[in-house]
Amino acid sequence: MKIKELALENRVTFIYEDTESASKKPISSNFEDDSFSSRKGLNELIFDAKLGKFDTLFVYSHDRLTRNVHESLLLKYLFKKLNIDVVYCRPGEDLNTQNQKINEFFDHLLNNIAQLEANLIGARVKLGNEYKIKNNLWAGGPPPYGYKLNKGPKGRTTLKVSAIEAAIVKEIFNLYLSGCSPKIIAELIREKYPENNDRKWTVNSIKSIISNESYLGYIVWNKKGGARNPVKHTNPIKSSKITENEIISNEIWEEVKKIKSLIRNNPKFLSTPFLLKDFLVCGDCGKKLKCKNNGKGKKRVYYCDNDKGKWDFCIDAKEIEEKIISKINERITDLLSDEKHYDEFYNAYVKKHEEKIGLLKKQREELYEEYKSVIAELENCEKEIFELTQTKHDVDMEKDKTQYVLLDSLKEFKSFLCINKEIIEKKLERNAEKQREPLISKEKFKEKINKDTKLLDSISKKLDSNIYKRYIRILLLNTIEKIIITHDKNVEIISLYFS
Template structure:
């Protein structure tokens, strides 16, 4: 006799919900009718189907993975009891396939052990998602309309603004707005970071709207929030290049700000940026678009770099300096000795970390820190700025050429994707009209082949989008780097030790030292 396990899910309480007992009884009736033995039942009560993060559901698949269940079928009362998302459905359906377990939705009368069942499941899950999305769409329509109109959607007031209750428009709260402007200025300084800004304002007694201390993450939320960005052609183009829909563009006047909507999904998780909705708002923006965009590119650059471990050391080049022999970091050390006249002298030096691994690994270079520091600073100060500018212009031209090629490739791939989607629709139309098992099997094979081609194209599109973003980021970062080198040279004598080190870390990726030769690898 065939064996089955049942999965039951009851939505968050509402009048027309399908009860746990009803679902289980229907599954038992199906088993009796088809002579299938029901061996186990898993359930989730008061859980939405929009997320697969349900305890009963996760335990079910954990037990399947660990071989605790001996079953031929997984049964549900209805498809949407199992999953509402096409992505989630196919993910877990593939998991069932890999363990040889077929899937039955008893009210929709299909069995994935048959070719027609496998094809129908793909069609039905599309309808399940469509129904779920329509419900969600009705919920968010009012909020979307507010966003499209540039209205404030409610919730906690953003730092820097207060609400005019009559017009429902955000108005700058000038004392806080000035702090927001400072946040962006400080962040774009050499070595500026969320941690550094939080420490600075907390030390100076500057608090949040609720009189709390600032956390670095809260600073990051402000720096990344489009609300503060002035709406103009540059900021609109920035978001549209990220394929974010922008409403109300015609009202951008270089003074008002932007509104962000749909940052979180219906289950509260953070949404992908391309699913955001941006609208030109009625409120006044605080940050020029150039400055806002530069801050976003800096955030992206810093997120890709490993954290610097050198914040507690006193070496100017700590965690920048690498050994030219083995590539390992050269660590800063200092020691103080008492001389014959009882005077104390401090010796400062950098030592390759490979020194302790033996000469077979590295000779373990050791060099006077003051000497290397001076050589590096002179190299930066003696930079041929005209030559550097020419080089940056060439790099920028090459990047723009690359961007143009990538955009053309993206256009071709999108056309190919649209063609495959048309072919897929035609095949499904054929399926609805045919009763031939042989033809159904052929259609299924063709649909699967098209699905594979679509996945390949979508992956290529993701790669192209990443490359486009990186190239655009590089154009901004090159300009930013040149400005920082100018600032470093002009203000060097007035900088504190920590400011010098932070500035060097924002300009230099790494420094390679090899027996007196020094090579700088700048961030461009």
């Protein structure tokens, strides 16, 4: 036998010998040592085995073929069914006694030892990486986009900001805050930075960047399980804050989180052609105005669907959008024309914020009472179902059909209560998120208003652009509570900034 090569590290090398028969030629391939579901090389081997391309497989050792007991059993069953002999070449890997049961026991033992070894290695690597992360060191692998590796003594690698890439990361966050979708951002970055096109800018790569907490100055590790266990982890390992590595401020991060949460709950919030949707309120009945697109070449409209009739109150969408956006811009500009208005402006904002938090707390109390009531009903329902089920053993329920009907009704009611419980839990979660929104400092408040004023001024001239329509939706979300409009088209804007 001529052994061509042995397995090294995490690679599996299948070893073949020259066959006596000229009709049978040995097949030589390398296969990656990875999980069963993603082992491309192993799948190719199994495919070749099913085609009958070989009848003997030479493997260096058990742990080179697999380090998973379940995989080893599946492979053994498959090769036995296909009449393929598996020969392990390392001394001590095959017992080869006359007793087949002992051989099988020894084979299973070696497979279990291989899996134990894999688990021990994994645990040690994890502990080592946790130690590195907690000491602000890089655990290994390519750095996040925006950083480069800085290799220190004794293999102590840290992250260092890459100025060029960091500028692109900042631009991606700003574009997202301006209403651009990940697809649009990818296109804009590819167009603006053609020299950087060695990196594949895709929707997923943009989503990955705006979701990466590393840009706040942390080293985050173990967010995902990798190829063997590709499940997102809820509690990844995180270093302490490294100030010099901060690319994105906490304020920008929170704004991005807010928009992502908004889109998750309402996917069409930014893409709707109706800029004032969810903001316009009928001044007569207090209901939110609905929207209707009458088709190509026809007008878009807002209307009040009240008791008087669907089209009792109907207004042209483009006309009212231009009017209100212009009015918001003028109002803010007028109020900020004098420096002393800032204090008045900010005090009004603080008052509205406090009122908002107070209202949210009251709503939370009401939701919690409703939640406790549902839990109590659910417990009673489960108790009654249990008692009826127990009765089934003592009473001939065939004689009492009402017992069956009652049991079915209780089970249906339990399902309804469970759904209601989940709905209230989501409402409580959203309420808590809104309460966590911080009060903006006076300095940040002033910066934000000046920024919003300039943007509204430029945006109002570009109403036909989809990107800028998305941005207006975000700006309205951040500045407007509601817009009251009466049947004679009088407008009252209730803002977070001004009364």
